[in-house]
Amino acid sequence: MDRYRVKPGDQVDPSQWDPNETGGFIGEKKEAKDALEALNDRLEELQELLYAQGKHKVLVVLQAMDSGGKDGTIRHVFEGVNPQGVKVASFKVPTKEELAHDYLWRVHKRTPGKGEIVIFNRSHYEDVLVVRVHNLVPAEVWGRRYEHINQFERLLADEGTTILKFYLHIDLVEQKERFQARLDNPQKHWKFSLGDLEERMLWPEYTRAYQDVLNKTSTEWAPWYIVPANRKWYRNYVIASILVETLDGLDMHYPQQEEDLSGVVIE
Numbered sequence: 001m002d003r004y005r006v007k008p009g010d011q012v013d014p015s016q017w018d019p020n021e022t023g024g025f026i027g028e029k030k031e032a033k034d035a036l037e038a039l040n041d042r043l044e045e046l047q048e049l050l051y052a053q054g055k056h057k058v059l060v061v062l063q064a065m066d067s068g069g070k071d072g073t074i075r076h077v078f079e080g081v082n083p084q085g086v087k088v089a090s091f092k093v094p095t096k097e098e099l100a101h102d103y104l105w106r107v108h109k110r111t112p113g114k115g116e117i118v119i120f121n122r123s124h125y126e127d128v129l130v131v132r133v134h135n136l137v138p139a140e141v142w143g144r145r146y147e148h149i150n151q152f153e154r155l156l157a158d159e160g161t162t163i164l165k166f167y168l169h170i171d172l173v174e175q176k177e178r179f180q181a182r183l184d185n186p187q188k189h190w191k192f193s194l195g196d197l198e199e200r201m202l203w204p205e206y207t208r209a210y211q212d213v214l215n216k217t218s219t220e221w222a223p224w225y226i227v228p229a230n231r232k233w234y235r236n237y238v239i240a241s242i243l244v245e246t247l248d249g250l251d252m253h254y255p256q257q258e259e260d261l262s263g264v265v266i267e
Contacts, residue, residue: 001242004225006218014214014226015207019169021228023238032237036076039240044080046247047117051085053252054115057161060243061120063129063213064168065206066196067178069229070121073168076236077243078119087112090121103127103145104152111156124149125213133205146216157221164246165222166239167214168229172203 006012025032050056062070074088089110098106104124112118128149132142153163170178179196182188199206218224225242229235 001225001238001245004227004238004242006214006224006226008219010215010218012211012214012226014167014169014210017169017226017228019171019174019228019230022231022234025234025237029231029233032233036233036237036240039237039244040077040079042244043078043240043247044082046244046252047081047085049252049254050117050247050250051082051115052254054255055160056250056252057112057114057156057159058117058247059112059120059156059161059163060117061123061125061163061165062168063123063125063165063210064229065170065175065203066199067175067182068168068170069232069235070168072232073166073236073239074119074121076232077240081117085115086117086119088119088121091123091126104148108152112161114160124152125217128213129206129209132209133202146212149217150219150222153217153219153222162246162250163222164242165218165224166242167210167224167226168235169226170229172200174230175200 022032050058062073064070078086087110091107094103094106107120107124110118110120128142128145131137132139157163179192179200182192214224214226225238227235227238
């Protein structure tokens with residue numbers, strides 16, 4: 001999975017990455033789903049171990065174009081994990097109180113504590129994406145934020161947070177199909193708005209904004225992964241694989257019981 005990682009200093013163009021890639025599965029959806037099931041089981045074990053040990057903190061950042069699959073990723077990759085130790089934070093239009101503070105104020109308080117996995121469904125990166133594309137602040141303002149974000153994430157990492165950032169990469173054709181599926185199903189209308197079509201017209205601007213995000217903020221302590229996401233089943237497999245590999249690498253252990261329980265008899 002390291003081939004999807006953006007190395008620090010790399011200059012990548014997401015439009016040159018194939019969103020239809022399916023790795024070694026060559027389109028074998030069932031094979032990938034079976035592998036994902038095994039990864040789900042392992043992730044459940046690792047999440048319980050993370051929570052029990054209460055030492056490590058894990059932050060997962062999900063970013064994508066509209067309909068890119070952030071909700072589906074959370075639903076399928078984290079299926080079966082204990083909700084006591086996993087939280088999802090979504091960042092929508094800032095409130096009046098949030099706008100009265102710096103743009104990272106509302107983000108910092110949602111980061112994980114010891115033993116927790118926190119998933120950002122959108123994130124602080126909206127302040128160099130939406131803000132940039134819609135000219136909500138001058139370029140000299142959002143232009144400084146890449147370094148702010150790098151240092152913010154460095155602070156989190158130095159304090160024990162493992163950070164994984166995933167850009168779910170789809171193309172215009174796939175987005176059109178997903179939008180159409182929402183329109184065709186009345187039960188999915190709540191997930192669609194006319195504003196989505198206006199955002200779709202800004203696809204080139206968003207692509208350039210994401211390119212700068214990937215090139216300027218993928219670091220050793222907070223790497224970006226460009227995940228091929230046209231095929232949902234492969235997207236889930238890639239993210240689950242990276243999560244399991246990363247958590248396995250933390251070398252976690254269940255805490256030792258301080259009391260001697262060898263002679264305990266429960267009557």
